[in-house]
Amino acid sequence: MSSPVFDHVNEESNIPTKNTGKIIPLYPLTYSLSQNVIRQIIENGLKEIGEVLEETLPEYLLEEYNLIDLNTAITEIHFPKDFEGYNKARKRLVYEELLTLQLALLNLKNKYTVDVKGICFDKTVKISNMLDKLPFKLTKAQTRVLEEIESDMENEKPMNRLLQGDVGSGKTIVSMMAAYKAVKSGYQATVMVPTAILAKQHLDNFEKILEGVKCELLTSNITKKKKEELLERLQKGEIDILIGTHAVLEENVVFNNLGLVVTDEQHRFGVRQRGIINKKGENPDVLVMTATPIPRTLALILYGDLDISIIDELPPNRKVIDTFAVTKGMEPRINSFIKEQIDEGRQAYIVCPLVEQNEEEEAEQNYPPLKSVVELAEEYKTKVFAEYKVEYIHGKLKPKEKEAIMQEFKEGNIDILIATTVIEVGVDVPNANIMVIENAERFGLATLHQLRGRVGRGEHKSYCVLKYQGHSDLIKQRMTVMTKTNDGFVISEKDLELRGSGEFFGTKQHGLPEFKIANLFEDREMLKGVQSVAMKIMDKDPNLEKEENVRLKKIVENKFKIGIEM
Numbered sequence: 001m002s003s004p005v006f007d008h009v010n011e012e013s014n015i016p017t018k019n020t021g022k023i024i025p026l027y028p029l030t031y032s033l034s035q036n037v038i039r040q041i042i043e044n045g046l047k048e049i050g051e052v053l054e055e056t057l058p059e060y061l062l063e064e065y066n067l068i069d070l071n072t073a074i075t076e077i078h079f080p081k082d083f084e085g086y087n088k089a090r091k092r093l094v095y096e097e098l099l100t101l102q103l104a105l106l107n108l109k110n111k112y113t114v115d116v117k118g119i120c121f122d123k124t125v126k127i128s129n130m131l132d133k134l135p136f137k138l139t140k141a142q143t144r145v146l147e148e149i150e151s152d153m154e155n156e157k158p159m160n161r162l163l164q165g166d167v168g169s170g171k172t173i174v175s176m177m178a179a180y181k182a183v184k185s186g187y188q189a190t191v192m193v194p195t196a197i198l199a200k201q202h203l204d205n206f207e208k209i210l211e212g213v214k215c216e217l218l219t220s221n222i223t224k225k226k227k228e229e230l231l232e233r234l235q236k237g238e239i240d241i242l243i244g245t246h247a248v249l250e251e252n253v254v255f256n257n258l259g260l261v262v263t264d265e266q267h268r269f270g271v272r273q274r275g276i277i278n279k280k281g282e283n284p285d286v287l288v289m290t291a292t293p294i295p296r297t298l299a300l301i302l303y304g305d306l307d308i309s310i311i312d313e314l315p316p317n318r319k320v321i322d323t324f325a326v327t328k329g330m331e332p333r334i335n336s337f338i339k340e341q342i343d344e345g346r347q348a349y350i351v352c353p354l355v356e357q358n359e360e361e362e363a364e365q366n367y368p369p370l371k372s373v374v375e376l377a378e379e380y381k382t383k384v385f386a387e388y389k390v391e392y393i394h395g396k397l398k399p400k401e402k403e404a405i406m407q408e409f410k411e412g413n414i415d416i417l418i419a420t421t422v423i424e425v426g427v428d429v430p431n432a433n434i435m436v437i438e439n440a441e442r443f444g445l446a447t448l449h450q451l452r453g454r455v456g457r458g459e460h461k462s463y464c465v466l467k468y469q470g471h472s473d474l475i476k477q478r479m480t481v482m483t484k485t486n487d488g489f490v491i492s493e494k495d496l497e498l499r500g501s502g503e504f505f506g507t508k509q510h511g512l513p514e515f516k517i518a519n520l521f522e523d524r525e526m527l528k529g530v531q532s533v534a535m536k537i538m539d540k541d542p543n544l545e546k547e548e549n550v551r552l553k554k555i556v557e558n559k560f561k562i563g564i565e566m
Contacts, residue, residue, distance in 0.1 A: 023080050042078050056555045057096060058548050065533075067092045077517075090517065091526075096555075097518045098527050102534035103544070104556050118158030118283045119259050122185035126150075127177045134173070134209065141313040142170050148309050149178050152285065153260075158278075159285035164294065165311030166488040167453025168318050171289045174311070175262040176206055178287060183213055183240045187259025187284075190242045190277075192249075194264075196221060197403045197410075197427050202264070203243045210241070218244035218253070221400060255280050262287045291453070292446055294492055312489065320486055321456040323464040325440070325479035334436065334465055335384055341434055342388055342415045346460060348434035350418045351451055352376055353442045355394045371438035377418045388415040395422045421447060423454055430458025440466035440482075441475045445495035449488050474498060496521045 007017040019036065027038045051071045061067065068076070068088050076089035127150050131138060138146070145163060152159035165171040179189035191206075193199045196219035206215045216230055216239045233239050237256030242248060258281030278284065288306060326334065338348050354372035377392035391414045393405045402422065409417045410429050417423070417432075421443070435455045440448060448466065456462035468479055481494045520527065537549065544553035 023083065023086065025078050046075060046078065056551055057099075058551050060548060061099075061533075065095065067095055093516075094518045094523050094526060095530060097515055098523065098530040099534055100552075100556050100559050102531055103537065103552060104559070106534055106538045107542075107544075107556065116158055116283055118156055118285060119153075119185075119187065120156045121153040121181055121187070121259065121285075123154050125181050125184040127181050130177055130180050136315070136317075138173070139170065139311070139313050139315055141165075141311045142174055145174055145309045145311055146177055148307075149174070149287065150181065152307070153178065153181055158283045159287065160306050161287050162306040162308045163287055163289045163311070164308065165289070165291060166314065167291050167450060168457065169291075169311040169314050171264075171291065171311060172202065172205060173209075175264070175287060175289060176209060178285075179206070179241050179260060179262065180210055180213065182260035182285075183210075185259065187257050188234075188237065188240060188242070188255050188281075189260040189262065190244070190248055190255070190258065191262040191264060193243070193245060195403070196245055196399065197406050198264070199243050199245055201427055206241060206243065213240045214238065215241045215243060218242055218247050220245060220247050221403075249276050253280070257281070258284045260285050260287070262289065264289045291488075292450065292492075310489075319456050319462060321435075321452055321462045321464050323452065323466065323483045323486075325466040325468060325483050327468065331467070334467070337463075338416070338434055338436070339385070339388075341463075345431070346434065347409065347412065347414070347429065347432040348416045348436065349423060349432060349451075349454055350376065350380075350416060351423070351435070351437045352418065352420060353439045355396055355420055370442065373418050373420055376438070380416060380418065385416055389413065390416045390418065392418040393422060394420045421451065423451070428457045429454070431460070433458065433460040433462040435462075435464045436467065437465070438467050439469065440479065441468040441470050445478055445481060445491045445498070446488075448482055449491045452482075452486075 005019050007020045009017065018039065024035075025039060025042070027035060027042075029035065029038070053071050053074060055062075055070050057067065057070070062069065070092075073089040073092040076085040077093060080086035080089065127146055131143075131146075149159070149161065149163075152161060163171055163174060165174075175191060179191065182189045191199075191202055193202060199217055199219055203215055203217045206213070216234070218227070218230060222230070230239070231252060231254070234242060235254045235256055242253075242255075247253070258277075261277045261281075261284050263286070277286065342348065352371040352373045354370050356372050356374050373392045373394050377390060381390045391405055391408065393402055397405075405414070405417070406423075406427055408414050409432070410427055412431055433455050435452055437443065437448060437451055443451070452464040455464065464482075466479055466482060468475060478494075478498060481491060485491060537544075537552070540546075541549050544550075544556065
């Protein structure tokens with residue numbers, strides 16, 4: 001027997017057993033603490049507080065949804081008498097966690113939309129008129145999403161919409177059409193993106209399609225004189241669409257008549273930033289775009305203060321990227337394949353988990369060494385790919401350096417670009433058709449899918465190679481998912497299932513409290529029910545002021561003291 005658990009039993013004593021003969025809780029352990037010690041601490045704690053915990057949920061919810069009281073739930077979740085008691089306790093606590101989060105997000109949404117009058121854009125300006133002039137046909141999903149956006153824009157309630165679409169699904173053209181409607185209705189629009197090089201790419205695309213619409217670029221690296229001229233023209237209304245980075249949020253950026261704000265890949269562009277933007281116009285409409293596929297259940301949690309649109313099909317010209325998961329023994333063959341492709345005129349990305357070899361992750365126990373950008377670049381430049389032009393890029397470089405290297409790569413002057421995930425949100429390089437990801441087991445499925453989406457953007461057959469180390473079932477499962485499907489939403493569901501919700505999307509970085517007991521994958525059915533309950537409560541009592549909702553208001557405020565504004 002390996003590490004048996006036992007109790008000393010004295011048959012003459014009535015002292016109950018501690019570790020056997022009943023349902024025993026298992027806690028996450030840290031710093032040499034044993035299960036026995038933690039169980040004893042919890043038991044002592046429960047005895048100390050007795051039955052004095054103040055109930056947090058209103059009586060009407062406890063009755064209507066058959067939920068047990070808080071004191072019973074806390075006792076039964078730690079030391080249940082039977083599994084029925086445990087399941088009732090878990091249901092009650094999960095329900096409370098999900099409900100309070102939904103109420104907080106809906107409260108946030110109400111704060112920015114209730115009694116706030118937005119812009120009614122011109123109903124005679126139809127997006128469909130512009131679609132006929134496009135050099136390509138939109139997918140059904142794009143058309144459906146545009147109808148949702150147009151309906152929002154013609155409504156006096158300010159639009160706050162999240163547009164989700166897989167890599168290459170055509171979100172930019174949707175934002176372009178929305179901006180066109182705003183401009184033709186007599187308003188200005190702005191598009192915010194994470195990098196200057198992506199902003200320039202957007203500007204080129206907008207100018208190509210929206211003839212006669214005055215578009216300009218604002219980034220932190222334009223000259224002072226040019227910036228002053230641009231800001232003056234913007235304030236006079238001589239610029240229709242301003243495309244830029246976070247520089248758009250600066251105080252001295254003043255619009256003449258701002259009607260629409262589009263933010264592209266701004267995961268952290270949250271309520272506070274929306275507040276800044278709102279002040280630049282009379283409650284402009286806001287469209288937040290992301291290519292990070294998030295399962296709808298999780299999207300409703302993370303972006304509960306936004307309406308959600310999804311582009312769930314790719315344009316017919318998007319080529320499927322062949323994906324292979326390989327171990328170290330395949331490296332010589334992969335390198336030969338890269339050489340063949342470069343000799344045919346193509347380019348390749350190589351992604352590493354580390355910037356430099358001395359980073360702390362390297363010291364993690366029981367893991368094989370991780371590849372670093374700097375080390376691999378040196379090896380490739382001097383040995384493996386010495387006859388080719390090899391460069392590297394990572395987040396520690398200055399913005400101007402990164403942009404210069406990406407521009408060189410885009411222009412075809414670099415054959416192999418070695419990078420960290422800094423290229424995850426990046427520029428279209430149609431000629432790059434190979435993506436090699438080192439230590440692929442160290443990246444989440446969503447990130448692997450985003451990185452894969454950097455290739456397959458041109459006419460050439462494209463490939464993604466996942467180099468992984470380790471033989472665990474979890475690693476193999478994740479590699480299998482990547483090789484079997486190119487559908488970002490399928491991948492994100494699987495990622496959520498395999499990694500759990502907290503780790504999946506790093507809810508900490510969104511300012512959302514971590515779940516102590518709820519699991520968004522396991523509890524998604526309950527989440528759907530809770531969302532409708534939260535909506536009913538907020539419809540009847542938007543500020544939770546009624547006597548029956550006093551407890552709810554208190555727990556929502558306590559839980560979100562720090563605020564979930566991002």
